[in-house]
Amino acid sequence: xxxxxxxxxxxxxxxxxxxxxxxxxxxxxxxxxxxxxxxxxxxxxxxxxxxxxxxxxxxxxxxxxxxxxxxxxxxxxxxxxxxxxxxxxxxxxxxxxxxxxxxxxxxxxxxxxxxxxxxxxxxxxxxxxxxxxxxxxxxxxxxxxxxxxxxxxxxxxxxxxxxxxxxxxxxxxxxxxxxxxxxxxxxxxxxxxxxxxxxxxxxxxxxxxxxxxxxxxxxxxxxx
Amino acid sequence: xxxxxxxxxxxxxxxxxxxxxxxxxxxxxxxxxxxxxxxxxxxxxxxxxxxxxxxxxxxxxxxxxxxxxxxxxxxxxxxxxxxxxxxxxxxxxxxxxxxxxxxxxxxxxxxxxxxxxxxxxxxxxxxxxxxxxxxxxxxxxxxxxxxxxxxxxxxxxxxxxxxxxxxxxxxxxxxxxxxxxxxxxxxxxxxxxxxxxxxxxxxxxxxxxxxxxxxxxxxxxxxxxxxxxxxxxxxxxxxxxxxxxxxxxxxxxxxxxxxxxxxxxxxxxxxxxxxxxxxxxxxxxxxxxxxxxxxxxxxxxxxxxxxxxxxxxxxxxxxxxxxxxxxxxxxxxxxxxxxxxxxxxxxxxxxxxxxxxxxxxxxxxxxxxxxxxxxxxxxxxxxxxxxxxxxxxxxxxxxxxxxxxxxxxxxxxxxxxxxxxxxxxxxxxxxxxxxxxxxxxxxxxxxxxxxxxxxxxxxxxxxxxxxxxxxxxxxxxxxxxxxxxxxxxxxxxxxxxx
Numbered sequence: 001x002x003x004x005x006x007x008x009x010x011x012x013x014x015x016x017x018x019x020x021x022x023x024x025x026x027x028x029x030x031x032x033x034x035x036x037x038x039x040x041x042x043x044x045x046x047x048x049x050x051x052x053x054x055x056x057x058x059x060x061x062x063x064x065x066x067x068x069x070x071x072x073x074x075x076x077x078x079x080x081x082x083x084x085x086x087x088x089x090x091x092x093x094x095x096x097x098x099x100x101x102x103x104x105x106x107x108x109x110x111x112x113x114x115x116x117x118x119x120x121x122x123x124x125x126x127x128x129x130x131x132x133x134x135x136x137x138x139x140x141x142x143x144x145x146x147x148x149x150x151x152x153x154x155x156x157x158x159x160x161x162x163x164x165x166x167x168x169x170x171x172x173x174x175x176x177x178x179x180x181x182x183x184x185x186x187x188x189x190x191x192x193x194x195x196x197x198x199x200x201x202x203x204x205x206x207x208x209x210x211x212x213x214x215x216x217x218x219x220x221x222x223x224x
Numbered sequence: 225x226x227x228x229x230x231x232x233x234x235x236x237x238x239x240x241x242x243x244x245x246x247x248x249x250x251x252x253x254x255x256x257x258x259x260x261x262x263x264x265x266x267x268x269x270x271x272x273x274x275x276x277x278x279x280x281x282x283x284x285x286x287x288x289x290x291x292x293x294x295x296x297x298x299x300x301x302x303x304x305x306x307x308x309x310x311x312x313x314x315x316x317x318x319x320x321x322x323x324x325x326x327x328x329x330x331x332x333x334x335x336x337x338x339x340x341x342x343x344x345x346x347x348x349x350x351x352x353x354x355x356x357x358x359x360x361x362x363x364x365x366x367x368x369x370x371x372x373x374x375x376x377x378x379x380x381x382x383x384x385x386x387x388x389x390x391x392x393x394x395x396x397x398x399x400x401x402x403x404x405x406x407x408x409x410x411x412x413x414x415x416x417x418x419x420x421x422x423x424x425x426x427x428x429x430x431x432x433x434x435x436x437x438x439x440x441x442x443x444x445x446x447x448x449x450x451x452x453x454x455x456x457x458x459x460x461x462x463x464x465x466x467x468x469x470x471x472x473x474x475x476x477x478x479x480x481x482x483x484x485x486x487x488x489x490x491x492x493x494x495x496x497x498x499x500x501x502x503x504x505x506x507x508x509x510x511x512x513x514x515x516x517x518x519x520x521x522x523x524x525x526x527x528x529x530x531x532x533x534x535x536x537x538x539x540x541x542x543x544x545x546x547x548x549x550x551x552x553x554x555x556x557x558x559x560x561x562x563x564x565x566x567x568x569x570x571x572x573x574x575x576x577x578x579x580x581x582x583x584x585x586x587x588x589x590x591x592x593x594x595x596x597x598x599x600x601x602x603x604x605x606x607x608x609x610x611x612x613x614x615x616x617x618x619x620x621x622x623x624x625x626x627x628x629x630x631x632x633x634x635x636x637x638x639x640x641x642x643x644x645x646x647x648x649x650x651x652x653x654x655x656x657x658x659x660x661x662x663x664x665x666x667x668x669x670x671x672x673x674x675x676x677x678x679x680x681x682x683x684x685x686x687x688x689x690x691x692x693x694x695x696x697x698x699x700x701x702x703x704x705x706x707x708x709x710x711x712x713x714x715x716x717x718x719x720x721x722x
Contacts, residue, residue, distance in 0.1 A: 025722065030439040032722045034463035037443050041352070041460055043319050054312035113353045114320070118460065118720065197721055203442050205421030208307060213418035218429035218539070219693065 006184065007169035011162055014191035021194035022202060035200040038115045045108040053101025059094035060137070064151070068159060071152035078149045087148050092141045099134050102127065126196045129189050136182040143178065150179065225500055227524055227534040229544050230412065230432035230575050231475060231688070232497040232553040233484075234563045235405055236677065237581040238636065239491040242368070242403035244268050246483035246492075250407075253471070253482050257718070259461025261326040261351050264363050265468035266483045268405045272379035272393065272616070273366045275404075277322040280454040281380040281567065287316040288452030289415050289570030290508060297508045297571065299419055301450045307421070316449040320460070324362045326351040352460075369401050376401075384619035393613070400611040402581035404620075405491070407483060408455040408468035409566070409574030410434050412522070413504050416467070419450030424465075430539070430691060432575060433470045438718070441465050452570035462718045476691040480682075490680060495551030495687045496544055497575065498524040498535055508571045512623040515568040522573065523558050526551070547689035552676055553577065560673055561664075562632045564621035580617050580632055582640075583610045603644065603651070604637045631664070638663035639670045 026033060039046050067074045078084040106127050109119050140147045154171045161168040172183060192198060250266040269275045283289055287301040301316060302309075310316075329346035337344035350357040366375035372394060382390050392398050410427075414434050417425045424440035425447055427433070436447070436456070443463040447456040456467045471481030475494075479485070484492040499522050507518035524531040526548035535545060548554065556563040556579060563577035585603060607614055607630055617633075618626040638659040645656035660670055676684060 029722065031462075031464070031718070034441070034443040034721070036463040036721055037445060037458075038460065039314060039317055039445070040319055040458045043313075043317065047313055051313045113355060117353055120721065122722075195722060199722075200442060203422070204311075205423075205442070205444065207423065208421045211423055214413070215417050215420075215423055215426040216429050217426045 003169055003173050006180075007158075007172045008162075008167045010184070011167075011187045014187040015162070018190045018193045022199060025194055025199065026202075033199055033203055034197075036118070036197045038118055041114040041118065042108065042112045045104060045112065049101050049104035049108050051101070052097045053105055056094045056096070056098030056101055057134075060091060060098060063091050063094070063148075067148065067152050068156050071156035074152040075149060078146070078152070084146060084149065088141055088145055091148065092138065095134060095138045095141065099131075099138060102131055102134060106131070122192075122196045126189075126192055126198060129185055129192060132185045133182065133189055136178060136185060140179050140182055144176070147179070150175070155179075155183065225524075225530065225534045226502045226538070227498050227531050227540070228432065228501050228538055229430065229535065229540045229548065230497045230499055231410070231470065232432075232495060232551075232557075232575040232577070233407075233410075234493040234495075234553050234556045234577050234579060236491040236493070236556075236579040237402055237404065238579060239489045239677070240268075240403040240405060240581070241489045242268055242270065243488050244364070245486050245488050246405055249482040249486035250468075254469075255466075258351075259459040259720075260457070260466060262320060262323050262363075263457040263459075263466065265455070265457070266405065266407045267363060268403055269364075270367055270369055270376075270401050271404045271620070272376040272382065272401065273369070273372075274375045274378050274380075275406075276324075276363045277318045277454050279378065279380055280452075283452055283570070285316075286318060286449060286452070286454070288450055288454070289567075289572060290413070292509045292571075295509055297413075297505060299415060299450055301415075301419055301446065307446075310446075311421070311444060314445055314449060317445055318448065318454065320352070324365075325357060327357050327359055369399060372399065381616050381619040384615045384624065385613050386615075389613045389615070392611075393616075398611055400583060402612070404566075404578070405483075406453065406455070406566075407576065408434065408470070409453055409572065409576040410468075410470060411572035411574050412499055412501070413508055413571065413573045415450040415452060415570070415572050416447035416456045419446040420444075421446055425456075428472075431472075431475065433472050433475070434467070435469055435472070436465050436467055438462075438464050438466075452567065452572065453574075459718075462720055464718075475688055476693050478688045478690045480686040480688065484686065490685060493552040493556065493676075493680075493685045495553040496526075496548040496689065497551060497553055497557070498526050498531060498540070498548050500524050504573065507573070512569050513625055515571070515623045516564065516625065516628045519565060519568060519573055520558055520561075523554070525558075526554065541689070541692065543689040543692075547687050550687045552680075552685060552687060555672070555676065560635070560669065561628070562635060562673070564628055564632065566621060567623070568621075569623035578621060579636070580621060580629060582633065582636055583612045603641055607633060635663040635665050635673075638665055639673055642667070642670055643674055 078087060109115055109123065109127070144150065154175065158168060158171040161171070172180065193202070246266045247264055247268055251264065255261065255263045255265060264276065267276050275281065279285060283300060289300055290297045291300045327348045327350050330349050331346045334344050334346055348357050348359050349355060365371060369376055377394060382393070385393070393400065410433055412432070414425070414427060417427060417434060421444045422440050422442045424437045424442070426435060426437065428435065441464045443458070443465065445458050445465065447465050448454070448458050456465050459466050474481055480494055484494055503522045507522050510518045526532070526545065532545060557577050563579045565574040565577050582604065614626045614629055617629045618624055622629045641651055641659050642656040645651040645653045660667065
């Protein structure tokens, strides 16, 4: 029963809420969509925190996405120990960058009196879950040096099973508790997306690459 | 030809007394809010000085405006290739320390403090943190050259002057200053619009006012860095950028914006300019020496039938065309050549132009004593001996070129001399008339300039056609939809996040 809730019920609740609430918030409260940057108030500590965190986590997430898309190829790649260690080492490096970054961000948020003014409880909850997510990921990589193979052999099919609406919790149940926490906190972060500042990654401005430099809006309809 | 209409401005610096009434009028209407209290959409700077934010003119530091690369205009801040690199951390963003940390005083201590031997005091507290703050600088700390050893000395425009001129400018007997009121320039080629990753900043087609859509802005802050005049501001509380909106609710109904209306010295003029949008790119890549002329060439003659026809095609109404023909801005900028855009080398083509301030009448110093002109025939010093070197004004208004600045100064001085010959009579009339001819000015033009400078009424200074928004989008929307809304055009409180 608990396994059903943790590996089927909770992930679906998190995913559905993430999608639905994000859309509703975008439609009804567009003003609340912002990066909520505090660089204007403090930019020295932010340089290390934000840079390391974002580049590290983008690297890590890209790895997760690739393994999610082509798990078979990842398993084949990992069949030779050297290549497995190369992959694990790459992922671990990125994760350590992200860890240093998020710790720096938390220290900054705690020490800068100006930044404290614009910090909410939700910011701390989000930071807490992100820290948990990164540390459990790193810990998995250190204790079980074949985490990437696990991800390809168990987590990726499990995620696909969720998406295809035929969940297979049995892929996750036999795993040790550490990767299990990693998966749970991962879905918690997804659940937090629409309720926190994390929405900013949904509006990453990639359309900038296609638009004309100048934006002119005419009031009178039908003119342009 | 693609003729568009632009609500444009002239600030006559020779009349500015530096009273900051404009700043206060703006502050009370628009920026007296949490997160916006450090913003001065309108501010008045003393020149020479470092300004607000500190050294905003130094694009080596802030990377604002446009540069020409391979014959094309490109943002100095970021080309499209390297644009996402800066999204996690913006190295060129000014922080609050470059503006100032806003503060107030704990006035309640005056009433609630315990009984002591000394008078109670109201200590300064930060409007950000609420904690005690040791006030070290403010947006106008160098008013009237206060602390000039620190501020005036670091004016980026001093780089254009010789060491001797710099020493002269900064020594007590010969120092000189003028005021530079600044608002958003509502440029024809705005760098803030081009830099906005979200496409939230836009230029209105009908009147050229540049606005930030608060619902689309995501707080990436590229606009703050990209604007070379630093007139887009980041609201640290709501996480959105804001800027001068030229009081568009007033302009749409034919009224002057708050800062214009409240101007004590009547230095501000507002009128319509027609410009050819097809010429922007081509004018933007011209070398520095040709920029002033290229900009003036972009401005179209409102009496030219071809211009009128193209304007009509773009929906410019007859009222706007009529206003363009009566525009005081067109006269100052194009007909008379008196008004110049600030820092044309930033290549954004501002819609705000300045008539440079004349220097003081006393001009030479011997043994530490300032001398008056030697004869009444010359009220002003020759420009080469002016206390404020032409190279300084050229750096500010001419992209380094002295010719357009000299032209404007010479004409203004000639008109003053001629008017003195007419009204006071202690200047030889022939000398005055020769002066006018040398300054490329007829007596009719001199009279017109004199009248618009000295005797201008509200209707002369502000020729603003009504926008007829009631005929535009509003007819298609529910008239009660925005009832009770204020400021940004939606009813939600401007609160941070979710």
